[in-house]
Amino acid sequence: MAEYHGFGKLQLVDGTLHEGEFAHDFLVRGKVKYVNGTIYEGELHQGRSHGQGMATFPNGKTYAGQWENGVFKGGVRTGKT
Numbered sequence: 001m002a003e004y005h006g007f008g009k010l011q012l013v014d015g016t017l018h019e020g021e022f023a024h025d026f027l028v029r030g031k032v033k034y035v036n037g038t039i040y041e042g043e044l045h046q047g048r049s050h051g052q053g054m055a056t057f058p059n060g061k062t063y064a065g066q067w068e069n070g071v072f073k074g075g076v077r078t079g080k081t
Contacts, residue, residue, distance in 0.1 A: 042067070 004010065004022040011017050020030015026047050032040045042053020048070035049055065055063045055072070057079070065075010 045069070 003025045005024065007021055009017065009019045010022070010027070015035040017033040018027040018030065019033075021028050027044050029043050030041070032044070032049075034040075037058035038055060040049050040053055040055045042049065043051030044053075045051070049067040050069060051067060052065070053067050054065075057063075059079065061077065061079030063072045063075065063077050066073045
């Protein structure tokens with residue numbers, strides 16, 4: 001079975017859109033648009049935000065900085081409180 005590798009787009013069954021650079025079936029750098037309106041742009045590891053990136057939430061908040069296994073670890077938070 002072939003792996004996703006290189007640049008492209010992948011829309012999941014739930015409507016989530018992965019767009020950018022793929023390696024070994026996973027998006028490693030790019031943009032993820034979730035069905036709830038959240039957008040993450042940056043580095044990923046095995047499908048989770050990991051490394052440098054920024055998440056923009058539907059309520060206007062943004063988290064930009066370091067991510068680890070899908071969890072924001074530090075950086076700048078902006079927007080509504």
